[in-house]
Amino acid sequence: MKGRRHPKKTDSGTTRPDFFLSPASVAVVGASSAPGKLSGAILASLKAAGFQGRIFGVNPKYPSIDGIPCYPSLTSIKGDVDVAIFATPASEIPETLKEGAKKIKGAIIVSGGFAESGEAGATLEKAVREISKETGVRVIGPNCMGIYDTISRLDTFFISNERIKRPVKGTLSIISQSGSFAVTAMDELATEGIGVARVISYGNKADINEADCLDMLADDGDTSAVAIYIEAVEDGRGFVEAAKRCASKKPVMAIKVGRTGAAVKAARSHTGALAGRYEVYRAAFKKAGIIELGGYEAFLNACKAYGALKTGAKGRRVVIITDGGGIGVSLVDECLASGLSVPALPDELKKGLGASFPSYFAIENPLDLTGSATDAMFAEALEKTLSSGYYDMAVVAALWGPPGLSDNLPKLLGRLADNIKRPVIICTPGGEYTRKKAGLFGMCGLPVFLSPEAAIKAAVALSGGR
Amino acid sequence: MKGRRHPKKTDSGTTRPDFFLSPASVAVVGASSAPGKLSGAILASLKAAGFQGRIFGVNPKYPSIDGIPCYPSLTSIKGDVDVAIFATPASEIPETLKEGAKKIKGAIIVSGGFAESGEAGATLEKAVREISKETGVRVIGPNCMGIYDTISRLDTFFISNERIKRPVKGTLSIISQSGSFAVTAMDELATEGIGVARVISYGNKADINEADCLDMLADDGDTSAVAIYIEAVEDGRGFVEAAKRCASKKPVMAIKVGRTGAAVKAARSHTGALAGRYEVYRAAFKKAGIIELGGYEAFLNACKAYGALKTGAKGRRVVIITDGGGIGVSLVDECLASGLSVPALPDELKKGLGASFPSYFAIENPLDLTGSATDAMFAEALEKTLSSGYYDMAVVAALWGPPGLSDNLPKLLGRLADNIKRPVIICTPGGEYTRKKAGLFGMCGLPVFLSPEAAIKAAVALSGGR
Numbered sequence: 039m040k041g042r043r044h045p046k047k048t049d050s051g052t053t054r055p056d057f058f059l060s061p062a063s064v065a066v067v068g069a070s071s072a073p074g075k076l077s078g079a080i081l082a083s084l085k086a087a088g089f090q091g092r093i094f095g096v097n098p099k100y101p102s103i104d105g106i107p108c109y110p111s112l113t114s115i116k117g118d119v120d121v122a123i124f125a126t127p128a129s130e131i132p133e134t135l136k137e138g139a140k141k142i143k144g145a146i147i148v149s150g151g152f153a154e155s156g157e158a159g160a161t162l163e164k165a166v167r168e169i170s171k172e173t174g175v176r177v178i179g180p181n182c183m184g185i186y187d188t189i190s191r192l193d194t195f196f197i198s199n200e201r202i203k204r205p206v207k208g209t210l211s212i213i214s215q216s217g218s219f220a221v222t223a224m225d226e227l228a229t230e231g232i233g234v235a236r237v238i239s240y241g242n243k244a245d246i247n248e249a250d251c252l253d254m255l256a257d258d259g260d261t262s263a264v265a266i267y268i269e270a271v272e273d274g275r276g277f278v279e280a281a282k283r284c285a286s287k288k289p290v291m292a293i294k295v296g297r298t299g300a301a302v303k304a305a306r307s308h309t310g311a312l313a314g315r316y317e318v319y320r321a322a323f324k325k326a327g328i329i330e331l332g333g334y335e336a337f338l339n340a341c342k343a344y345g346a347l348k349t350g351a352k353g354r355r356v357v358i359i360t361d362g363g364g365i366g367v368s369l370v371d372e373c374l375a376s377g378l379s380v381p382a383l384p385d386e387l388k389k390g391l392g393a394s395f396p397s398y399f400a401i402e403n404p405l406d407l408t409g410s411a412t413d414a415m416f417a418e419a420l421e422k423t424l425s426s427g428y429y430d431m432a433v434v435a436a437l438w439g440p441p442g443l444s445d446n447l448p449k450l451l452g453r454l455a456d457n458i459k460r461p462v463i464i465c466t467p468g469g470e471y472t473r474k475k476a477g478l479f480g481m482c483g484l485p486v487f488l489s490p491e492a493a494i495k496a497a498v499a500l501s502g503g504r
Numbered sequence: 505m506k507g508r509r510h511p512k513k514t515d516s517g518t519t520r521p522d523f524f525l526s527p528a529s530v531a532v533v534g535a536s537s538a539p540g541k542l543s544g545a546i547l548a549s550l551k552a553a554g555f556q557g558r559i560f561g562v563n564p565k566y567p568s569i570d571g572i573p574c575y576p577s578l579t580s581i582k583g584d585v586d587v588a589i590f591a592t593p594a595s596e597i598p599e600t601l602k603e604g605a606k607k608i609k610g611a612i613i614v615s616g617g618f619a620e621s622g623e624a625g626a627t628l629e630k631a632v633r634e635i636s637k638e639t640g641v642r643v644i645g646p647n648c649m650g651i652y653d654t655i656s657r658l659d660t661f662f663i664s665n666e667r668i669k670r671p672v673k674g675t676l677s678i679i680s681q682s683g684s685f686a687v688t689a690m691d692e693l694a695t696e697g698i699g700v701a702r703v704i705s706y707g708n709k710a711d712i713n714e715a716d717c718l719d720m721l722a723d724d725g726d727t728s729a730v731a732i733y734i735e736a737v738e739d740g741r742g743f744v745e746a747a748k749r750c751a752s753k754k755p756v757m758a759i760k761v762g763r764t765g766a767a768v769k770a771a772r773s774h775t776g777a778l779a780g781r782y783e784v785y786r787a788a789f790k791k792a793g794i795i796e797l798g799g800y801e802a803f804l805n806a807c808k809a810y811g812a813l814k815t816g817a818k819g820r821r822v823v824i825i826t827d828g829g830g831i832g833v834s835l836v837d838e839c840l841a842s843g844l845s846v847p848a849l850p851d852e853l854k855k856g857l858g859a860s861f862p863s864y865f866a867i868e869n870p871l872d873l874t875g876s877a878t879d880a881m882f883a884e885a886l887e888k889t890l891s892s893g894y895y896d897m898a899v900v901a902a903l904w905g906p907p908g909l910s911d912n913l914p915k916l917l918g919r920l921a922d923n924i925k926r927p928v929i930i931c932t933p934g935g936e937y938t939r940k941k942a943g944l945f946g947m948c949g950l951p952v953f954l955s956p957e958a959a960i961k962a963a964v965a966l967s968g969g970r
Contacts, residue, residue, distance in 0.1 A: 074907065150864070150874070150875075151864065155863075155864040156863075156864075197905040200937060201904055201905055201937050202904075202905055202934070202935070203936055203937070214830075215830075216828075216829060216830030217830075218827075218828030218829060218830050218831060218875075218903050218905065219828070219830035219831070221905055222828070222830075222831070222903060222933050222934050222938075224935075225934045225935035225936075225937070225938065226933065226934060226935050227935075228935055228936075229934075229935030229936045229939070230935075267830065269830070269833065295830065295833045295834050295837055296836075296837070297837045297840075297841070333834065333837065333838065333956065333957055334831075334834050334933065334955050334956045334957060335955050335956075335957045335958075338955075361684075362682075362684030362685070362688070363682060363684060364681075364683075364684050364685035364688075364733065364735070364761065365684060365688070365800075367735065367761045367762050368761050368799065368800050370762075371761055371762070371763045371799065372799065374763075375763070397622075398616070398617065398621045398622075408616075409616075409684075437684055437687070438667055439663040439667055439668055439684065439687055441540065467688050467692065467800065468668070468691045468692060468695075469668070469669045469690075469691035469692050469693075469694055469695030469696075470669055470691075470694075470695045471666065471667050471668070471669070472691065489800050489801050489804075490799065490800050490801075491799055491800060491801045492801075
C-alpha cells in the first residue's frame with residue numbers, strides 16, 4: 039500500500055485504519071504452541087493462509103515458536119510491527135496495549151471478557167478505548183475474530199481450516215459485528231465455491247466501528263460489493279454517511295438482527311450493545327442506499343449472488359425458464375410476494391419461441407420446457423428471452439429428472455450469461471444428484487440456489503432490495 | 505389388505521381406491537425395454553423398489569421383457585391384475601382402458617397430453633373420466649408420476665434412482681398434484697435421510713382427487729402425518745370434509761401454489777386446473793384443521809420435522825440453546841416474526857443453570873454457551889430447560905467452531921429428546937464440516953436444519969401452523 043509508513047488521517051485527526059488491509063508485519067501477543075490456546079490457533083491460521091508479511095511472537099518464555107521469532111515484549115521486537123493481535127486474558131490487555139503502543143499502528147483484540155460480560159469487562163473496554171485515543175493506535179475488537187483477507191492473506195480467525203473452510207479469493211467483502219456469524223457465512227460461501235476479498239469481524243468496537251470499515255472498503259479496489267451484519271449502531275449519523283459514500287461506489291447490503299424486543303435483549307448480552315428499534319434501522323438503510331437483507335438466508339443468498347456476479351440487475355423484471363411446472367409456479371409466487379415482476383412474454387417473443395418448441399410447451403412466463411427439456415432448449419429459451427431486453431434478469435429452474443439434460447448445460451448457460459450481461463440465477467432444488475450438478479453451475483460462474491425462496495431472495499438483492 | 509377382492513364402497517357406490525396402497529399385481533401397458541421409453545423406466549423402478557406382487561407387461565410384440573411375462577392385451581393376462589400402469593400415447597389410452605376395464609380395479613395413467621395440453625387433450629381426459637365412471641375402474645392421473653410406496657414397495661415413478669433418490673421407509677405420506685414437486689421433495693428427503701410411507705402424485709385427477717387420497721391416508725395405519733401439494737381444488741366441500749376427517753387422526757399439512765394472479769395462470773397451464781383465490785384456500789385449510797405451509801421450503805422443512813418426529817409440539821413456547829450469539833439472536837427474530845414465543849427463563853431455572861455454568865454465559869433465552877461450549881453443557885442445558893415444563897420445544901443451534909464439541913453431541917441430544925418427549929430441533933448453519941455433522945444429528949432421529957429460517961419454519965409447522 040502506498041504511503042504505508044505515512045498513513046492518511048481521518049477528519050478528526052486519527053490515523054485511517056486502511057493499513058489493516060495490507061499489514062507488512064504482525065505480532066501475536068502471548069503466542070504459544072500449547073494445544074487449545076487461542077494464540078496457537080491464530081498462528082496456525084496465519085501460516086495456513088500464507089500471510090506474506092513478517093510474523094512475530096510475543097512471549098517471554100520462548101525464543102521462537104514453530105520457527106516464528108519470539109520476543110519478550112512488543113517493544114523488544116526488532117523491526118516494524120503494523121498490527122498486534124491480542125488473544126490474552128482481558129485483564130492483562132490494557133497494560134500490554136499501552137506498553138506496546140509506540141511500536142504498533144493497530145491492534146486486533148480477539149479476547150472476550152469485555153463489555154459483553156458485565157461491569158468489570160466494561161471498565162477494561164473503556165480503558166482500551168482511552169488508550170487507543172491517547173496513543174493513536176487503532177483497535178479492532180475486543181471480542182471479535184479480526185480479519186480474514188484473501189488479498190493480504192491475513193487470517194486471525196482462531197478456528198481451524200478443518201472446522202471452518204476459508205473462501206477463495208473473490209471480490210465480495212463482509213463486515214460483521216458477530217464473530218460466529220462471520221465464521222459461519224465464510225464457511226458456507228467457501229463450501230459453495232464463492233470467493234471473498236476481506237472479512238472483518240469487529241466485535242465490541244472499542245475503536246473501529248462499522249463506519250470505519252465502510253470507509254476502508256469504499257476505497258478498496260479489491261472489493262466490488264459489501265455485506266454487513268449489524269446488531270447495533272451507536273453513531274447513526276456517522277454510519278449513514280459512511281454507508282452513503284460506500285454505496286455510491288459499490289452495492290452495500292446489510293442485515294440487522296435483534297429486530298424485536300426479546301431479540302434486542304439477546305443481542306445486547308451478546309456484544310454488549312444497545313440494539314434499538316428496527317424501524318429506525320430500516321429508515322437509515324434506505325437513506326444510505328443500503329440493500330436491506332431480512333435474515334440469515336437473505337444475507338447468505340445475497341452474498342452468493344454478488345459474490346458470483348459482482349454487480350446487480352438494472353430492474354425488477356424477471357423471466358423464469360424451467361422444466362418443472364410446480365417449481366415455476368412457486369417461483370412466480372415468491373417473485374410477486376417479494377416485489378419483483380414476472381411480465382408476460384411479448385407477442386414477438388412468443389412467436390419466436392413457438393417456432394422453436396413443441397406445441398405442448400407452455401410458451402408463457404414461466405416458460406415450461408417440461409420433461410422433454412434439453413440443454414439446447416434451455417440455452418435457446420434463455421438467449422431469446424434475456425437478450426430481448428424485456429427482462430432484467432432470468433431465473434433458470436432446472437430439475438434434473440428429464441433425461442435430456444447433461445453436464446454441458448451449466449457451460450452453455452454460463453457462456454450465455456457472460457455474453458448477455460444480465461444476471462442469470464439458477465434454481466435447482468433436489469437431492470444428491472442435483473446437488474452435484476449444482477456445483478457445475480457454480481463453477482461456470484452462475485449463482486445457484488436449492489429452493490425457489492433462496493433464488494428469489496438473491497434476485498431481490500440483485501435488484502436493489504425490496 | 506383385508507377384503508382385497510371385495511373392496512369397500514364409497515358413499516356414492518364407487519369402489520374405494522385403498523387397493524392402490526397394497527396391489528397384489530400390476531401390469532405395465534406398452535411395456536418395452538427400448539431405451540428412453542417411459543414404460544421401460546417404470547419397469548426398472550418397479551424392480552429397483554423390490555415390488556413384492558406380480559408384474560406383467562402388455563405388449564403384443566414380446567412374450568417377455570427382462571424376465572417379466574408379457575401379454576398382447578390386458579384381458580389376455582393369466583391371473584388377476586389390480587392396477588394397470590399406462591405410459592402409452594394419450595390418444596390410445598381411452599380405448600385400451602375401456603377394453604381392459606373388466607380385468608383391472610385401478611389404473612395409473614402416467615402419460616401427459618390430456619387437459620393440460622389443450623382442447624384435444626381435454627376431450628381425451630373426459631373420455632377417461634367417463635370410462636372410469638361407467639366401469640368402476642378407479643384412475644390416478646393422467647399426467648402424473650403415480651405412486652412411490654415403501655410399504656407395498658410399488659414405484660411407478662419413471663425417473664431413475666440415479667437421478668432421483670428414493671426415501672427409506674418412514675411414516676410421512678405425501679400427496680402432490682405436481683409430479684415434479686413430488687419427485688423433488690422425495691429426492692431431498694431421501695438425501696437428508698428422512699423416510700416416507702406413501703407418495704402419491706395424482707396429476708390431472710380424471711377420477712381420484714386429493715379428497716380420495718386423504719381418505720385413503722386417514723385410514724392408513726402406516727401413515728403418521730400427511731403433506732399435500734395443491735395447485736387447485738375443484739370440489740372444495742369434499743376436500744374440506746376429507747381433510748377434517750384425516751386431520752382428526754393425524755397432522756395434515758398443505759402448500760397451495762399459485763397464490764397470485766400470474767402464478768394462478770401458470771398453474772392452470774401446468775395441470776389444466778383453475779387455481780382460484782388464495783384467501784379461499786386459507787379459509788378452507790383453517791376450517792379443515794390443516795397446517796398451512798407458505799412455500800417450498802416450508803413444505804420441505806415441515807416434512808423433515810414430521811418425518812423425523814412423527815408428532816408435533818403441544819404449544820408455541822420455544823427455548824433456544826446455542827453456542828453462537830448471532831445465530832441465537834437470528835432465531836429469536838424468526839420465532840417472533842412467525843408467531844412463536846421465546847419466554848424468559850423462570851428464576852428457578854436461571855438459578856439451576858447459573859450454578860452449573862461459568863458466570864460469563866448469558867443465562868437467558870436464548871441460552872448462549874459461547875465458544876466454551878462442550879457436549880455436556882449442551883446436554884445439561886437441554887435437559888434442564890426442556891424437562892422443566894416451561895417450554896414446548898427446543899431449538900438447539902450448534903455451531904461447530906468451538907473445540908469442545910464432538911461426535912458424541914448428536915447421540916447425547918437424541919437420547920435426551922427421546923426421554924423428554926418434546927420436540928428438539930437442530931439448527932446448524934455452516935459449510936462442509938458442519939454439514940457432515942448435520943448428518944449425525946439426523947441419524948440420531950433429530951430433525952436438522954441449516955439456517956435459522958428453516959429451523960423456525962419447521963418449529964411453526966410442529967406447533968400447528970401460524
